[in-house]
Amino acid sequence: MNKKLSKLFWALIAPIAAILFSLIFVSIILMIKGAAPLSTFQLILSYGAESENIIAELNQTIAYYLAGVAAAIGFRMLLFNIGIDGQYRLAIFIAAVVGGATNLPTFLELPLIILTGVVVGALWASIAGYLKVKRNISEVISNIMLNTIASGLIIYLLQPSRLGLKGKNSDNLATPMIPKSGWMPSIHILGGELYSFAFVAIGVGVLYWVVLNKSVFGFNLRATGMSFRAARASGVNAPRMIFITMALSGAIAGLTGMGELLSSTHTYSLAFPTGYALTGLALALLGRNNPIGIAFAAFFWAFLEQAAPILDLNGIPKEIVMMMQGSIILSTVASYEIVKRITRRQQQRLVGAVDAPQVVTEAKGDKA
């Protein structure tokens, strides 16, 4: 029990220290800019905790969470999936096109749209996976290129002469509207509209945890991530694992933004949100690849971002939010490393106390 408590203490001390450090850092910046830190934090807290804003934050959390899980899957295999952005945009775009072109009953239409996103995301990511396994090309390079190619492909297909539509007095380009049968209902709660896609996101989190921790596949994945050679030597088909992991990461990336599509816009347009790749990677880092950790990190991110405009409106630079996010990531990474070293030293001392005589005899034996 005592051991468990001490373990929990060491697990929590790192993020708490990171947040404290970040608050102090941001306070200093705020004071340099002539703004009062305490009232700024109060403003962020009170505005972010207004019920309507909480719903907006939760809706944003869904997308961030899925991007975070997609990144975490890659991280477990030491794969840096910076292609989440291209994967998700292409996936949502094709899903919107398929949804706009079909009008099936809801129980078929919704799964069709969602599965299209998953499949497209997985296929697009597996290009990078294939190149990594067969040609030994860094997934970072190929994914950045694939992001650019995805942008080009989407704008080519989104032209009015192809798959897109242009409004009479608007310069926006959009895919045809998904029929009502493909709309996912929102939940009226706290004076807002919560996307019911939240349940899918929760399901993905549970699945991620179960597959990774309770299945042979998950064991092989973690093993390959820890040591490619050792895993290979013990009979794991490591290249195959890399390929599958990349595809899985892309499949989850394909769900990012799906809540927005199914419950809000019902179309993919030039105004669709972007830039989820970097956020996802940051959140996986912050949440330590843990499904619950990423959820907290994602909500925290959305919470801070929601406050940016209210700061702006009160004459406090909104870039404070980005500084807070950045300093939290840096200090988290640093404080986990520090905690890791401290606990390792503690363990070594413990082990040393118990095993010391043996070590001595062994050493003697070696000399002999």
Added chain:
Amino acid sequence: MQKKTLGRALAGAVAASLALSVVSLNGTAASAAPKKLVGIAFDLGGKEQPGFNQLAYIGFKAFLKTHPGWAEKDLQGNAADTDASRAQRLKLLIAAGANPVVVVGYSYENALKAVAKANPKVKFAIVDDNIAGAKNVEGLLFKAEQGSYLVGAAAALSSKSKSVGFIGGVNIPLIQAFEAGFKAGVAKIDPTIKYQSAYASNPPDFSGFNAPDKGHESALGMFQNGADVVYSAAGSTGQGAHKAAFEQKKWSIGVDADEALYASNAPYKTAILTSALKNVDVGVASFLSDVVANKFTPDAHLFDAANGGVGFTTTGGYLSADIVAKVKALQKQIASGAIVVPTDPKTVTLPQG
């Protein structure tokens, strides 16, 4: 021992943050709403970057000259924006007491639809879009292709090598209309003129509106490929094209406002042949004045060659009187409807440069 030092460090951190909190007790909480407040919701880029955001802000400044006592609050968009976060921005401006509210860019369309309906007493204007049926929204629509047509004609008349180029910021319909007009203007003067075209980025990457290095590189390539006039409809990316034109002793054409007057373009202003005007500032200022004078009318307001909403500049006198006369004659024909300028660049063909 380890724990002790860590504990000491933690205590220090807590003490430090407490000390900081004590310093900062007087608040900056949301102040009471002033009455005469204009709200502006900017698109990506904001008012610091040359382009329609900045022009909307300049429009407010012009309005302020004739209507002292008004204040302005603005909020800026970002790449991760959803319809919800855009609507949140509009609601915040309204909650701060802003009325009227200027909304910049078509990406706000869905957000504005909902917010305008929920706030019938607030008057809105949206740049480059219109919300049909909304009683409190004015759509500021600009025939940008007409201004581009005029500078296209000016470029064709000024080109000695019979070869011109176009640089677009981002490959979206809004900018394609500029290209279509420019191309048509060139073709009107001489359909055998060689033509090159490039876009600095593809959506959702909107960095092409703020990439002077890319503008420089593209323009340089076009000049080396035989062009002697390049038109950039690309925000501050065009600055790079002006620089390239200055270095190569060729011509560059500006966009939106008279770029020869920009402080940032001062070193290259002798290379700026003319600029295609898209007077977003005039549109915004007239909307604000109309609201104050109780002359607000909803629905689409068209700014074109007929009412001076678009046009071309002659700063520096680099266009000869003969060329200016010819272009002005075309302007009249567009205004009268005798010339209809296309908005799709694919409908105009010129030989590849």
